[in-house]
Amino acid sequence: MLHLRLITPSDTTDAVVRLIEKTVGTTHLVVVPGAARNPAGDVVMCDVAREAGDELISSLQELGLDRTGSIAVENIDLSLSKRADKAEKEAPGEGADAVLWDHLTDATHEESTLSVTYLAFITLATMIAACGVVLDNAILIVGAMAVGPEFGPLAAFSTSIVQRHPRLALRSLIALLVGFAVAMVVTVGFSFFMDAVHLFSDEQLDAPRPNTNFIYRPDWFSFVVAVLAGCAGTLSLTSAKSGALVGVAISVTTVPAAANAAVAFSYSEYKQAWGSTEQLLLNLLGIVLAGTLTLLVQKWLWRRP
Template identity: 75%
Template sequence: MLHLRLISPAERTDEVVRLIEGTVGTTHLAVIAGAAREPAGDLVMCDVAREAGDTLITSLRHLGLDDTGSISVDSIDLTLSRRADKAERDAPGEAADAVLWEELTEATHEESTLSVTYVAFITLATMIAACGVVLDNAVLIVGAMAVGPEFGPLAGICTAVVRRRPRLALRSVNALLVGFAAAMAVTVCFTLFMDVTGLFHRSALVGPRPNTGFVYAPDAFSFIVALLAGVAGTLSLTSAKSGALVGVAISVTTVPAAANAAVALAYGDTPQTVGSTEQLLLNLSGIVLAGTLTLSAQKVLWKRQQQRP
């Protein structure tokens, strides 16, 4: 269930209430006249089944409530109410299949914003992965994958394409390109520093690396895994099962490939630099393609499901 807290101008409250009452899957409607001060208006609250949430939110935006008042949405972890149970039964479709497009757009907007924190995380992840490729340590590689925040901008690109939001697309691409460029530049300097201190050595990069050699050797499976991870990651976002994102992060080699490219560049190893860059681009393109197709399929399937009697 979702809880909606609305601030409505007094002259629009009756229309808002009629809209809520006419939406299948809503319950627990409450109106407190004149309760809101900024902006001035009435406070309207209700609960709605997740599968009916996107329809109601879209309708409220069509009324201009996001401009003249406000729309706040919270997820309810537990509701003990027969009316709530009935609302969920009456709502079309299944809650697990429902996509809250406004929530997804807002989430990907935040995750794809180029910020100091975002750059810090992707840089630290790339530096950890650099230690992993030099030491041929799979544990460090997995850790770096989990730390990397690059799935946010990738999801932002997918959402922007499906929802036709060019600003979100530009923001996401900018965060992705600038983030990786900054991370790789810092990792090159980090590699040179570690080499001077004797902790890194070129021989470790060119020698046998059974645990991490895959990061600069792209093949068909690299793209296939990226496609599968893109589907899983997108489903985890739209179904609010964020725990699956950790598994997605450690199944693709974006950050390790960027790290290996940076280390190889520092040592002047052109073949590994090129191979790692190809691996990075292959993974990024696979995730974006799969994510976009998944969102498009969800949009079509959910629309069909809601049209069923």
């Protein structure tokens, strides 16, 4: 269930209430006249089944409530109410399959913001991965994958294609390109430093490295895994399954590939650097392609009569 808290101009309240009452899957309607001060108006609250939420929110936007008032949406973790149970049963479809497109756009917009925190996370993840590739340590590689924040901009780019938001697409591309560029440049410097203190060496990079040599040897399995992970990650965002998103983060070779490319470049191992770059691009392409197709299928399935 979702909880909606609305601020409505007084002359719009009746239309909003009628809309809520005729929407299948709503309950617990509360109207508090004159309670809002900024902006001035009435406060209207209701609960709605997740599968009916997107339709109701879109209809409220058509009334202009996002411009003249306010629409706030919260997830309800627990609702002990027979009326709520009845509303969920009456609503068409399953809540787990429903996509709140405005929520998805807003969430991915935030995740694709090029901020100091974003740059710090992707840079730290790349440096951790650099230690992992030199030491041939799979645990460090997995840790770097979990720390890396790059799935946010990738999901935002897929969302921008489906929702036709060019500004979100540009924002996502900037976050990806600048983020990886900064992370790789810093990691090159980090590699020089680690070599100077005798913690990294060319011999370690050229060793067989059975646990991590897949990073600079892309193949079709790399693309297949990236596609599967992109599907899973997109589903985790649309269904708010954060645990699944963590699993996706440690399934794709993006940050480790960037790290291996940076370390290999610092040692003039250009063959490894190019192989790692191919791995990075292959994974990015697979995730975006899978994410876009997943959202298109969800949109088509949900709109079917």
